[in-house]
Amino acid sequence: MTKLREIAHSRTGDKGNTSNISVIAYDAKHYPLLLAQVTSERVRAHFAGVVEGEVVRYELPNIAALNFVMAGALGGGVTRSLALDAHGKSLSSALLDLEIDAAPDNE
């Protein structure tokens, strides 16, 4: 087992009450691992208590990246949220804590 952080980097963006998180493989050879294991269902489960709506995944094979769009993730919307991090900018770091079933790669 390893953490997603070991094979991918990530950035969060916000629009209204929707957050998007990119997950980008450091090395394109790990893209199949992302495709297989970083599913919408797992991301939604990982953010239990944070994301209220649907999680939709988009695939970008050219840059070995996934983009997760999470509805109802920002406390009613960036401009009205009661949250300390109203933009949800810190969410990407939380996702990188996801467990990935793979041998740690020391290449």
Place this chain on the structure above:
Amino acid sequence: MRTIRIGSGAGYSGDRIEPAVELAEKGDIQYLVFECLGERTVALAQQARMKNPDGGYDPLLEERMRAVLPICVPRGIKIVTNMGAANPVAAARKTAEIARSLGLASLKIAAVIGDDVLDACKDGDLEIMEFDGTIKQLGNRLLSANAYLGAEPIAEALTAGADIVITGRASDPALFLAPMIHAFGWAMDDWNLLGQGTVAGHLLECAGQITGGYFADPGYKDIPDLARLGFPIGEVGEDGSLVITKVAGSGGAVTAQTCKEQLLYEVHDPKRYIQPDVVADFSQVTVEEIAADRVRVSGGRGTKRSDTLKVSVGYVDSFIGEGQISYAGPGALARGRLALDIIRERLKLTGVASSELRFELVGVESLHGAEVSARAMPNEPYEVRVRVAGRTENLREAIRIGNEVETLYTNGPAAGGGAWKSARDVVAVASVLLPRELAKPSIQFVGRE
């Protein structure tokens, strides 16, 4: 092939100013763009304009213009910015006044107007996208309605000889797309070129976010010299070819990784990045490091623009009251939790009217909630900060929330310190889609004709 270099001088209204000066001095750029208008900033600026008819533009306009005009004007660098906020004409007049006071030759300054569509919208049945309801139902809570204008009026102003173009609400990438349309004469229905130009604009619009800002993660993603972060330059060819780079010797880094992260920033469906001028398609984009701090980004495409424009609607949503207090040392967590329990009960006992409440411990669970946090961090922290926030209908109730937290000093658990409170009104934004023909952008020149 003709190429232009566009510098991105700000990624938000409060951004650092020296990187823009550095771009103007050393970036060999022909255009300097300042993106300074956040989602709700127009609504706040509209409130400022209601108090002062000559106000309502970006509060840092003067400081930025004073810093860059003496460098840009002699070099012929054109400036494009949305610092006009709710009053582009006043911003243009102010800029003309600043230029005169700096002894700079008379400049041709254009204000792009027509994004303010409040009159066209306010009594209509346009449906709000984020929640059930129409604009009309916002009644007297409605503050502003501004359409995201595209690149066309900005490009027209440049073609008419403007040295500086100041807009209100315009799509952020359009501020960058406009110089390309002007310089290369791109057709407004060449969807693939406009799509690739949108990729360029999107990558540049947040300034330092593509040169290593919002990126560094020690041991994983190290970035040199963030205190001197250089802002990006887009080198765009007339065929849409694009290289992202920065001033040699500035801090930060432009890498394939920084470009990929920014490509997807605030993007939903990468095949349909909806802009006023085009529906851009990022799905086929490729990213290639061609030299140190030089990344080629190719493959942006596009399809026909939509018949509607997104309108950002500012309205008075509610009030938020908040209070915080800290506990430390052995038992800090338990005292923090006790403090939250006390406030929960106090708000009920004293009948504070709120529609939504949030109780949390900063340093433990405030960012991602109890469930995510407990999974990741089993150990007890040395210090915690209690935070209670609530949504109310008026300021009086909002103030009561912070007061209750403050009373923990003398009424709460042992050794609570550093209490802080606030109460504020919340101007929020929502969106509607307006038939395109109802927004009528135009250009107004200020200063030398």
